[in-house]
Amino acid sequence: MNSTTSDISAAAPADAASIPKQDEQHMTTTEQQEIDEDLQEASEVFNSLFSTRRPKDGWAGLSSGLKSIGKGTAAGVASLIAQPIAGAHENGVKGFFGGLATGVASAVALPVTGVCVGAYQMSRGVANSVEAMNASKQGMMWDNEKREWIHYYLEKDKELVEKREAELKSGGGKTASGGNLAAADINEKKVKDREYYDLMGVSTNATAGEIKKAYYKEARKCHPDKCQDDPEAATKFQALGHAYQILSNEQTRASYDKNGKPDSNSADANLANEIDPLVFFAVMFGSHLVEPYIGELWIATTADTLMKDAMEQQQSMDMESMTEEDAAKFLASKSASSEEMTLKQRKREVKCALNLREKIILFMEAKDEDDIMAFKASIAQEASKIVSTSFGATFLVAIGFTLEVEAEEYIGVQTSALGMGAMNARFRRTRKSTANNWKIMGAGINAATTGRKAMKEVEAVQKQMEEKKAMTVAGEEQDGKDNAMDEEKAKMAAQKLEETIPALLELAWAINNRDISRTLKGACKKLFSDAEVTIETRIRRAEAVYLLGSEFYTIGKECGGEKYDVKDTKDIKARAEVAVMTTMAKAQGQEVTEDDTEDMIRRAKDMQQGRDDAEAAAANEKAASTDENMT
Secondary structure, rough: OOOHHHHHEEEEHHHHHHHHHHHHHHHHHHHHHHHHHHHHHEEEEEHOOOOOOOOOOHHHHHHHHHHHHHHHHHHHHHHHHHHHHHHHHHHHHHHHHHHHHHHHHHHHHHHHHHHHHHHHHHHHHHHHHHHHHHHHHOOEEEEEEEEEEEEOHHHHHHHHHHHHHHHHHOOOOOOHHHHHHHHHHOOOOOOOHHHHHHHOOOOOOHHHHHHHHHHHHHHHHOOOOOOOOOOHHHHOOOOOOOHHHHHHHHHHHHHHHOEEEEEOOHHHHHHHHHHHHHHHHHHHOOHHHHHHHOOOOHHHHHHHHHHHHHHHHHHOOOHHHOOHHHHHHHHHHHOOOHHHHHHHHHHHHHHHHHHHHOOHHHOOOOOHHHHHHHHOOOOHHHHHHHHHHHHHHHHHEEEEEEEHHHHHHHHHHHOOHHHHHHHHHHHHHHHHHHHHHHHHHOOOOOHHHHHHHHHHHHHHHHHHHHHHHHHHHHHOOOOOOHHHHHHHHHHHHHHHHHHHHHHHHHHHHHHHHHHHHHHHHHHHHHOOOOOOOOHHHHHHHHHHHHHHHHHHHHHHOOOOOOOOOOOHHHHHHHHHHHHHHHHHHHHHHOOOOOHHHHHHHHHHHHHHHHHHHHHHHHEEEEEEEHHHHHH
């Protein structure tokens, strides 16, 4: 008993002594974690302030170094101004002088750090220049994400893009298909109305691919040609087509899920849902013939994104009524939007590269001069068809110049010592890019000035009309002359707004032009860096692309494509009207070819001209009648 007691009493001090040691160890671990977190935060701030990523070559190192110097200087000046103000806000005069001291220290330290980092980046760039030249000679591509030279494979990139696109669309999870249908139905997305989903026989979680597959399957069952004995087959087929049209479009599907079927009387809602910006602007600018080269226009994809953002904003307003799971999915989809945009541009460049590869097959397989002449003739024929459209000459100049310069640069790098043969192409590209940037700036200022002026005039007209309306309500009657004047003012206001369209389109085209250049630059880089073929084959590809670009540029320039100028508002109005009709028709499943749209545009312009002539004749007749009465 005494032995046990003695053992316990002996053990107690030992345990008591161990407690402070454990606390000390715990405090040490906690302090170390805090230090690590502070270091991590400082590292993130440093990396965000100064450019420390591995530069590609000497030029990239110079650019990175200058950025670091500029950021360090700017941060120092900002700190010198902000620190005294922040100190005074917290501790008055004492805090002001303390903040001033800190600001002065930062104003010295940050620029010095920027210079040091800049010098380091420049030296890294120079050191990497030899590797860059060797890698370029071997046909390798610089990976901006990994910051290293890689062997690029065009077909593999296509597969990776398609795979990642499918993952983003499915949300990384399983969908309702096959044997998982029952399990998926339990956790189906809640929607206001599911009639269209039931009509297609799919879950509300179904992907775009599953909806398309279900549509073709159900369409075969009720197609009027195959169900001639069923008098309701045509009605069923039409209803199925309408359901597919709603569910196959992201915007209309989101609206249907949230609001159900639109009111049959709500024409404006139907119009908003069925207008596809990609179709609208393709008709508006006549870009269908050049889409294989440039993909979808910047203005079209931007409008499409804005419409999606508006839809998402409307959804976010109702997040309080969502379940936690639905809200989490919604927020996750918003966070993935930037990745989707990057992936979309990557897919666009890959697709353009593949289309270019297809376009130059005739040259690649040429066995003699006659085959090469046939290739040139096919290019000239295609260019002649493109130039016949409203913006064709402008497209040819933009596409042709970029293809010619990118091909010339690649050939110069591969066939000359130290890549000196590429200097001329790089100089031409830089000069063109600088000129286009100035054009964007000028067009932006012009659009803003013109728009502001027009809006002021329209607001003045509206104010006058509202004042007259208020006087009428107060008891003063308007005679027919006053009504005619109001109509004239309203017409004048609409005309003032129409006058801003050329300035806005000029700005849109200037931005489109830069987007086309960047996209084709990426596409050519992918085509010329494709490691699936030899360097000799890649050089031959570049030679073919050079001929293609040169022919496009020459024909476009001859037809005035370098002087882009939109002055004919009547032509713009006609194209806009036809663009709306075309996108509505396609939304309803009708087939509308490019020739159909051009024919409709011609007829719309003729009808507009006829209306203008009739109005002018009526105005002249009225003026002549007034003169006779005065006489």
